[in-house]
Every structure is written in structure tokens, then in C-alpha cells.
Amino acid sequence: MAKSIVLVIGGGIAGMEAAKQLLRLGIEPVIVEKSDHLGGHVAQWHKLFPDMMPASDLVEKMAAGIDGVTVYLNTQVANMNRLKDGFSVVLSNGVAVPCSAVLIAAGFRLFDASKKEEYGYGIYDHVITNSDLESWFNGAQDSRIPDNPANVAFVHCVGSRDLKAGNPQCSKVCCMTAIKQAIEMKEKFPGAEIWCFYMDLRLFGKKYEDFYINAQQEYGVHFVRGRVSEVGEDINGKVILKAEDTLAGRQVKLRADLLVLMSGMLCNEDTRPLASMVRADVDSDGFLRSRDNIYRICESNKPGIFFAGACTGTKTVPETLAEARAASLDIYNYLRGND
Amino acid sequence: MIYQGKQKIWSDYQKEIPDDHWFYVRSCIRQSFFPASEAHFVKIVRDLLGRDLYETPHHTTCGGIAYHSDTIPQETAMTIVARQFALMKEAGYKNLVTSCITSFGNYTEILETWREFPELETRIRELLWKACRREFDKPEYVAHASDLVYKLRGEIAEKAKYRLVNHATGEPLRIVEHIGCHYSKMFPHKGVGGAEYPCVLSGMAESWGGTVIDYPERRHCCGFGFRQYLVKANRGYSVSNTHKKFESMEPYNPDVIITNCPGCPYFLDRWQYVISEQTGKTYGRDGFGIPVLTYEELAGLVLGYDPWDLGLQIHQVAVEPLLDKMGIEYDPSAKYLGLNKEDILKPGLPSVMKCF
Numbered sequence: 001m002a003k004s005i006v007l008v009i010g011g012g013i014a015g016m017e018a019a020k021q022l023l024r025l026g027i028e029p030v031i032v033e034k035s036d037h038l039g040g041h042v043a044q045w046h047k048l049f050p051d052m053m054p055a056s057d058l059v060e061k062m063a064a065g066i067d068g069v070t071v072y073l074n075t076q077v078a079n080m081n082r083l084k085d086g087f088s089v090v091l092s093n094g095v096a097v098p099c100s101a102v103l104i105a106a107g108f109r110l111f112d113a114s115k116k117e118e119y120g121y122g123i124y125d126h127v128i129t130n131s132d133l134e135s136w137f138n139g140a141q142d143s144r145i146p147d148n149p150a151n152v153a154f155v156h157c158v159g160s161r162d163l164k165a166g167n168p169q170c171s172k173v174c175c176m177t178a179i180k181q182a183i184e185m186k187e188k189f190p191g192a193e194i195w196c197f198y199m200d201l202r203l204f205g206k207k208y209e210d211f212y213i214n215a216q217q218e219y220g221v222h223f224v225r226g227r228v229s230e231v232g233e234d235i236n237g238k239v240i241l242k243a244e245d246t247l248a249g250r251q252v253k254l255r256a257d258l259l260v261l262m263s264g265m266l267c268n269e270d271t272r273p274l275a276s277m278v279r280a281d282v283d284s285d286g287f288l289r290s291r292d293n294i295y296r297i298c299e300s301n302k303p304g305i306f307f308a309g310a311c312t313g314t315k316t317v318p319e320t321l322a323e324a325r326a327a328s329l330d331i332y333n334y335l336r337g338n339d
Numbered sequence: 340m341i342y343q344g345k346q347k348i349w350s351d352y353q354k355e356i357p358d359d360h361w362f363y364v365r366s367c368i369r370q371s372f373f374p375a376s377e378a379h380f381v382k383i384v385r386d387l388l389g390r391d392l393y394e395t396p397h398h399t400t401c402g403g404i405a406y407h408s409d410t411i412p413q414e415t416a417m418t419i420v421a422r423q424f425a426l427m428k429e430a431g432y433k434n435l436v437t438s439c440i441t442s443f444g445n446y447t448e449i450l451e452t453w454r455e456f457p458e459l460e461t462r463i464r465e466l467l468w469k470a471c472r473r474e475f476d477k478p479e480y481v482a483h484a485s486d487l488v489y490k491l492r493g494e495i496a497e498k499a500k501y502r503l504v505n506h507a508t509g510e511p512l513r514i515v516e517h518i519g520c521h522y523s524k525m526f527p528h529k530g531v532g533g534a535e536y537p538c539v540l541s542g543m544a545e546s547w548g549g550t551v552i553d554y555p556e557r558r559h560c561c562g563f564g565f566r567q568y569l570v571k572a573n574r575g576y577s578v579s580n581t582h583k584k585f586e587s588m589e590p591y592n593p594d595v596i597i598t599n600c601p602g603c604p605y606f607l608d609r610w611q612y613v614i615s616e617q618t619g620k621t622y623g624r625d626g627f628g629i630p631v632l633t634y635e636e637l638a639g640l641v642l643g644y645d646p647w648d649l650g651l652q653i654h655q656v657a658v659e660p661l662l663d664k665m666g667i668e669y670d671p672s673a674k675y676l677g678l679n680k681e682d683i684l685k686p687g688l689p690s691v692m693k694c695f
Contacts, residue, residue, distance in 0.1 A: 114344070117535035123344035230535075232555035233340060235590045240555040 003028040004335050007089050007097050009077060009274065010105035012040025013062060013317065014309025014324045018103055020065035021328035027335065030097055031071045034270070038063055038071065040107050046137035048317055049180040050207035058317075076270070080277040087278070087304065101304045101331050102278065104288060105324065106271050108310040110263040111159025111167065119155065119261055124233045127259045129158075130174070133181055149192045149257035152185050153241055154178045155228050156198040160264025160314075169285050171264035172314040175202050178262050179215045186219040194221045195254060197228050197243050205316065224252065231259060265314040278305050287313045298327035306331055340553060345536045352523075352533035356482050356490045360391045362432035363484075364423060366439035367400045369601045369633075375650035376635040377438050380484055383638055388494055392436075395426050401437075403445035403521075407565045413452075414463070420449050421467040424475035435478040436487055440600035443483040444521025447529050450477060481529075483522060485599035485634050489531055489539045492546040500643030503549030505594075506666030511550040512594040515629070516540035517584075517607065519600025520560060540597050543634060547641050549594075556587035562610055563602030578617075581610040585622045585629075592624070595661050596631040607631045612655045615691040626693040628656035640667060647673050652683075657694045671695065 004027050008015045011033030019029035037043055039059035048055050072091055079090040080102070089097040113121040113129050121127045128136075128144050136142045156178050160171035175198065182194045201223070203209050215221040226244040234240055234255065241254045267286035275282050280300040281289035288311050291299040298306050308327035309320040361384075365377050385392040401423060402416035427435060437443045453460035467473055488495070503512040518537045523530025532538030535558070541551040560567075562581035567573050584607070588596075598604040611628040615621050623629045631654065632640075639649045646667065651658045652674045662669055674695065677683040688694050 114347070117348060117533065120344075122347065123341050123536070125340065230558055232557065233553065234555050237340075 004100040005030060005098065006101045006103055006331055007032065007077075007087070007099040008103045008105060010040070010107050010309070010311070011035075011038040011071060011073070012105060012107045012309065013042050013058070014105035014107065014311075014320045014327075015040075015103070016059075016062040016066055017321050017324035018105060018308050018328045019069050020062065021325050022331065023066065023069065025328060025332045027332065029066075029069055029103075030099070031066070031069060032075050032077060032091055032097075033071065033073050034076045036074050038073075041110075041131075042317060044131065044138070045134045047180065047184070049176045050205070050211045052180070077274060077277070080274075082278060082302075082304070100335055101306060103306045103308055103327055103331060104271075104274060104280075104300075104311050105308045105327075106268050106274060106311045108265040108314065109268050111165065111266050113158055113261045113263045115165060116158055116162075116261070118230045119158065119228065119259070120231045120233070120239075121261055124231060124239055124259075125237050126239050126257060127231065127261065129261050129263045130177055130181065131263065133185075133260050137184060144258070146257045149185075149189055151193050151195065151254060151256040152182075152189070152258045152260065153195045153197065153239070153254055153256040154182055154260045154262060155241075156196065156262050157227075158261040158263050159266070161199060162264075167264060167266055167285075169314060170202060171262075172202065173316050174262040174264060176205070176208055176211065176316075178260075179212055179221070181260065182221045183215055183219050186221065192257075194219070195256070196221060196223045197241070198223060198225060199227060200225075205318075226252070265310060268311065271311055278302055280305050283312075285313070287311060298323060298330045304334065306334075345538070348536050349532045349538045352528060352531065354482075354486060354529065354531050355480065356486050356531075357434050357480050358390070358490070360432060361393070361434045361436040361482075361487065362427040362430060362478075363392050363394050364398050364401070364435065364437050364442065365394070366437075366442065366601050367404060369438055372601060372605045372653075373633050373636065373650055374653060375639075375648060376633045379639045379644060379649060380438070380488070380635045382644075383495070383635070383642065384487060384491065387498065387642070388491055390491075393430055393432055395430060397426055398423060401439070401442040401445050403439070403441040404565075406445065407441060408569055409566075413449075414459075414466070416445060417449050417452075417459070417463045418466045418470065420446060421463050421475050422471065422473060424477060425467065425471075425473035427478060428474070428476045433476070433479040434482070435480070436482045436484055438484050440483060440519030440521045441602075443481065444525055446478075446481050447526055450481065451526065453477070483539075483599065485522075485539050485543075486531055488634055488638055489542050492543045495543075495638055495642060496546050499547060499641045501641055501665045501667055503544060503547045503595075503637075503641065503665070505664050507664070511548055512661075512664060513592060514541075514544040514549040514551050515554070515557075515588050515591075515593040515596040516544060516551055517557075517561060517596060517598045517600075517603050519598070519603055520564075522599060540599055540634060543637070544597065547637075552588065552591040552593055554588045554591055556584045559584050559587075561598070561600070561603035562606045563600075568602075568606070577606065578610050578613055581606055582614055585611070585614065588629075589622050593629055594664060595637070596629055597634055597637050598631065599634050604631045604633050608655045612689050612692055615689060619691055621692045623656070623660060625660075626691075627660050628692050630654065630656050630658045630661045632658075640665065645669065647676070655694075656692070659695055
């Protein structure tokens with residue numbers, strides 16, 4: 001009997017992990033990925049909190065797990081129709097993929113920091129994003145990052161928990177990413193003072209609080225509870241931040257050599273058209289809507305359509321991987337007719 | 340500074356500004372502060388550039404200054420504004436252009452409020468009818484007068500007699516532009532260039548040959564801020580805000596400050612005198628202050644109008660260093676001669692800041 005085929009839309013860590021598990025369950029996954037590489041955002045990252053595991057190690061390990069799986073890079077779903085007992089999918093490269101189920105693992109995109117105009121991304125010379133900094137950690141050249149910064153500032157929640165930016169949800173990972181990057185910058189520039197401007201610190205995961213305390217005690221990172229109201233540039237090209245320190249009850253002004261904006265996670269722009277092809281529901285936050293948010297998170301409201309990872313909401317790497325495994329099992333049970 | 344980054348933002352905030360047929364409403368206070376600015380706006384737009392600009396003597400305050408000072412409720416300001424709209428309807432115009440930034444903000448805020456709460460507009464229509472038996476149409480376009488000068492900046496440049504260039508060195512003059520808070524901070528899409536990097540004034544300055552300075556406190560309030568000044572006990576706060584701006588712009592050696600608000604040029608100009616008397620410090624070269632002009636005054640200088648006809652002798656900070664840099668010919672002895680050469684009396688001179 002021929003193996004059931006499952007189309008996995010998205011070759012990030014959710015799609016890769018799900019493909020690996022589906023293989024183990026005797027199902028044939030086919031991965032379609034719109035970019036030119038597997039691993040999604042994680043492949044661009046340097047190290048992962050809280051263990052500081054190199055992101056490349058994780059992606060390599062996961063790639064080894066899907067050896068032999070059909071992968072279409074630089075490819076998107078052009079059309080998808082429901083059949084009596086499955087789906088007929090046509091890819092942008094012209095390949096037709098008849099499949100029994102579809103797993104959407106389309107991930108997320110980062111908020112475009114230039115939309116928060118007051119922070120001057122794309123305008124001031126030394127303003128970068130969390131993603132830019134990870135690329136630099138990975139060896140990319142970036143003239144915006146000075147050789148010996150005296151002060152480096154991080155602004156949390158850029159475009160997340162921000163009604164005016166149209167994105168009210170918490171990005172979940174930015175607090176820890178900022179702390180991780182603050183530590184990494186301190187390691188690279190021991191003489192620099194590192195400042196984190198935050199609304200709230202949401203350190204919910206295992207070892208997260210330890211990480212935060214360590215950042216203060218071992219690395220001397222300064223945490224200022226307050227939002228940055230505006231950013232300017234002085235005559236020497238230094239970044240000037242104005243913020244409110246809500247704990248001290250005073251305004252603060254900081255002259256920094258580098259400002260890092262922690263861009264939040266948003267739903268991918270192509271998620272909505274993808275959902276409309278199979279009439280899956282989209283939530284008010286733009287992410288895909290699960291059948292419920294407690295018991296059937298990996299299931300859509302339509303039979304045969306499953307979700308994994310950040311396409312349904314912001315998630316950490318471990319949460320994404322756990323969800324990918326859960327989704328694989330849900331698909332296995334669906335194909336076997338188990339409820 | 341990445342100039343292309345600003346251009347990208349400007350492209351997102353392009354405002355539609357009709358070319359002609361405007362109903363012009365003046366400011367309550369600008370004719371006292373800068374007596375020739377509005378007159379020269381009319382001269383430039385109507386007489387020189389041939390646009391249809393209509394005024395009516397029945398126009399009153401828009402109520403914005405009282406509204407922002409918490410002395411009248413918004414419904415009262417709305418009814419006053421409704422009457423202005425009725426005057427515009429009676430005159431057959433659909434495009435409203437305001438001289439005052441607070442008026443511009445007031446008109447914009449009221450129209451947006453009516454859009455959100457149509458029942459309030461209905462009530463204001465009833466109140467206006469009861470009060471003075473008038474009916475109004477909402478304007479199709481609301482612009483600030485600086486929007487219109489921005490739109491016409493190319494035509495002004497073509498007719499310019501002088502440029503914003505140092506006559507002796509050929510270098511562009513260094514311009515600080517200061518935007519009134521009520522221009523685009525409330526509704527960024529209603530202002531040319533948005534709220535963070537507006538280009539309504541910088542666009543004029545660059546079109547006329549100058550270069551614009553972006554300094555750290557560029558966005559900061561001029562110091563007026565209504566209750567900062569109107570409540571006498573707060574005036575120290577007012578001057579401290581202005582002081583902060585001057586300390587921030589000082590390293591850039593600006594040649595002139597241009598503004599588009601009634602309050603900003605007044606406070607940036609007068610407080611320089613106060614700061615110099617209190618601290619002994621001046622911010623221009625050789626003991627002078629930094630001249631602060633309205634955009635109409637700047638346009639007037641570029642077009643070759645006489646500086647004293649433009650009312651520049653009313654400014655606290657001496658404008659002569661700017662006139663000399665631009666190579667403008669003027670008669671120093673005529674500075675304090677008013678209309679019909681009548682002596683308007685030379686004021687006492689400050690003890691610190693140089694003036695003539």
C-alpha cells in the first residue's frame with residue numbers, strides 16, 4: 001500500500017521537525033519552502049537561549065533528520081483544492097502534489113522596525129534590529145556597529161504589545177533574546193555599558209529568570225523599566241534616546257553608540273491567502289486560528305489541515321518543536337481514522 | 340544620517356493640496372507677533388502667484404487657544420468652527436487654508452471627531468442654527484498655510500531674488516526647522532512628511548538653497564505649550580524647554596530658525612533674550628542670537644521684499660546678520676520707520692545679546 005503523502009508548507013524548524021516525525025510514523029512528507037534555505041529564522045540566528053546552543057548546530061541536526069525527504073526550495077503553493085479524500089496542490093514550480101493532509105508551518109515575519117518612525121531605523125546611522133545583530137554575530141559585515149562602543153542600548157517590544165502598530169500580542173521571545181544579545185555584546189565589548197529598556201520582563205521559561213539575574217550580576221547589564229519615546233542623533237552621529245524610568249519616576253536621556261530594536265513577531269503576509277485556499281480561519285491577530293487554544297491547537301477548523309509553530313502565534317524554539325511533534329501525531333491519527 | 344530613509348518616510352506622507360481657490364482664515368495672535376507675515380502670505384499667493392485666495396471680515400477666532408487652555412469645552416469650539424465653515428459655504432469655497440497651526444489642529448481634530456461621532460456633528464449643526472441661523476458644509480480640503488507655500492515652493496524659487504546661501508562663501512545656509520505641535524503630532528497623515536520627520540519646512544528651505552539641520556531636540560516643544568506659559572507660575576518651565584532646544588542646536592551653528600506656528604517663533608525669539616539676560620549666553624555668532632522667522636517672512640526675504648516691510652524689526656533677535664549672509668540690501672536707518680515712514684521708536688537694547 002502506498003504511503004500517505006503530507007504536504008508540509010514551510011521549511012523552518014516546525015516544518016523540518018514535523019517532517020522528521022512523519023517519516024518515523026511511516027508517512028511521506030513533502031516540504032515546500034519559499035526561501036532558498038531550510039531552517040527559517042533560526043538558520044539566520046547565532047545562538048539560542050537559555051543554553052546558548054549555536055543555532056547552526058540545531059539546524060544541521062534537524063536537516064540530517066529529514067535526509068531523503070522531498071524538499072522544494074524557492075517554491076510556494078500556487079493552488080490548493082480539497083478533494084474527496086485529500087488535497088490537490090499545485091506548486092509555483094508547476095509540480096502537482098496530491099496529498100492526504102496538509103501541515104501549515106509557515107512561521108512568522110519580523111515587524112518592520114522602520115514603521116516605528118520615532119526610533120529612526122533606516123534613518124540614523126547606528127540603529128539596527130535584533131535580526132541585524134544576529135547576522136553580525138554570524139560574521140556579516142555591518143558598518144552601523146561601531147568598533148568599541150561605550151554604550152549599547154536595547155529597546156524591547158518594538159512593534160509588539162503595541163496597539164498603535166496594530167500588533168497587540170506579546171512576541172514572547174524578545175525579552176530573552178534581548179538579554180541574550182546584551183550578554184553577547186558584553187562578552188564582545190567588556191568595556192561597554194549595556195542598557196535594556198523594557199515594558200515588562202516576561203521570563204516564563206525554564207532557566208529564563210536565572211539568565212536574567214546572571215545578566216545583571218555577572219555582566220552588569222542595566223535594566224530600565226520604561227519605554228523609549230524618541231530617538232535622535234547628535235553631531236557626532238551618536239544615538240540619543242529619551243525614555244522614562246518608571247521605577248525611578250524620572251526621565252532619562254542616554255547617548256549610545258548603538259541602538260538595537262527588538263522587532264516583534266507578526267503573522268506571515270502569505271498566511272492569509274494560504275488559509276483562504278482551504279477556507280481555514282484566520283484569527284483577529286492575523287495568525288491562523290486553531291480549533292481551540294487548549295486541546296486542539298494543532299488542528300484547524302477544516303479536516304486534513306493542521307498547524308505547527310509560529311503560524312498560529314508567537315512561540316519559542318522549544319514550543320515550536322514540541323508543537324511540530326504533536327501535529328505529526330495528530331496527522332498520523334487523522335490518517336488512521338482515529339479521533 | 341541616512342537621507343534616503345527620510346525620503347522613504349516622506350513618500351508615505353504625501354498630502355493632497357489643491358492648487359487654487361482657497362478660503363483663508365487668519366490667526367488670533369500672529370498679527371500681533373509678526374504683523375506682516377499674513378499680509379505677505381496673501382501678497383505672495385494671491386498677488387504674485389495669481390491664486391484665488393478669499394478672506395472675510397466676519398471670520399473670528401477658531402476657539403482653539405481657549406480650548407487648549409481649558410477655558411471652553413470642545414462643543415463650543417466646534418460651534419465656532421461650524422460658523423467658519425458656514426462663512427466658507429456662503430462664499431462658495433471648499434478648500435480651507437489656516438494661518439495658525441492650532442487652528443489647523445483644531446479644524447482637523449473636529450472633523451475627525453465628527454467622522455468618528457456623526458451624532459455630534461448633527462448636534463453642532465442644531466446649535467449653530469439656533470445661535471445664528473447658519474448652515475455649513477464641511478471643507479473638502481483643510482491645509483495649513485505652510486502646506487500651500489510648500490506646494491508653491493518651486494514657483495517661489497523661480498521668482499527668487501535671493502537664495503538661502505551665504506553670499507560670501509557660496510555655502511548653503513544652515514537651517515533649523517521647527518514644526519508646531521498641532522501640525523502633525525495629532526494626525527501624522529494630515530501633515531506633509533508625517534510627525535517624526537515632517538518636510539513641510541525643510542522642503543521649502545532646501546528648495547530655496549539652504550541645508551537643514553537635524554539636531555537631537557528637533558522634535559521638542561518650543562516652550563510655549565499653552566499652560567507652560569499661560570499659567571504664570573509655569574513660565575520657568577517654558578523657558579527651560581526653549582533653553583534645552585538651543586543647547587541642543589548650538590553645536591550645528593544654525594544661521595536661522597524657521598517655524599510654522601504662531602507660538603514657536605515668538606518663544607524661540609523672545610526667550611533667547613531672557614536666556615541671555617539670565618545666563619549671559621547667546622547662541623548666534625559674535626554675541627548675536629539666532630534669527631527666528633516665520634516661513635512667510637523667509638519666503639518674503641527670498642523673493643526680495645524689504646525686510647522692514649516684512650516686519651523683521653519686531654523680532655527680538657537681530658536679523659541683520661542673516662540679511663548680510665544672504666546679501667540682502669537693506670537700509671539700517673529705516674529699521675524703525677513704520678508705515679508712511681512714521682517713527683515707531685527704537686526699543687531699549689538688551690544688556691547681553693547684540694541688537695541694532
